[in-house]
Amino acid sequence: MNLMPLPPLSLALTTYARKVALSHPGLFRRLGEYSHTRFVLDPTDLPFAICLEPNGGTPSVTVTRGHAEGAARIAGPLAALLGLVHGAFDGDALFFSRDLVIEGETGAALALRNAVDDAELDLFGEISQRSGPFAEPLQHIIAFAERRTGVCLTRPEEIEAW
Secondary structure (H helix, E strand, C coil), rough: CCCHHHHHHHHHHHCCCHHHCCCCCCCCHCHHHHHCCCCEEEEECCCEEEEEEEEHHHHHEECCCCCCCCEEEEECCCHHHHHHCCCCCCCCHHCCCCCEEEEEHHHHHHHHHHHHHHHHHCCHHHHCCHHHHHHEEEEEEHHHHHHHHHHCCCCCCCCCCC
């Protein structure tokens, strides 16, 4: 992954984020005063960070190597970050166990967490919905990858209440 060109990845993630914004418009409205805040999502087990700028509902994503600047930084293993998005993990538990690190403006990070929780996102479900005739084979590949890696790539069918 160290050799992966980042501009095409940034472009692909921006396109994807804008499609998610169209199908979940409340996601970015829920950010309120933080709808123009730059968030750094830092998967600590990957050699890059993801910068998300909601831009009031027209998001842009930039992938950078090394340190990235933003109002709030949310860092942890990729599996933990994906599990948070999909509602499979409790953010508070990850934070207090130190599997998740939040730096900078905690109000912004909390607003993002609440917006994502409220939207009930399924990142790879969104991709397969837009895959036309490839949707079913892609769903099988995603399910296989989840079983092999243990990483929560989709939203669990039923989330147990605490």
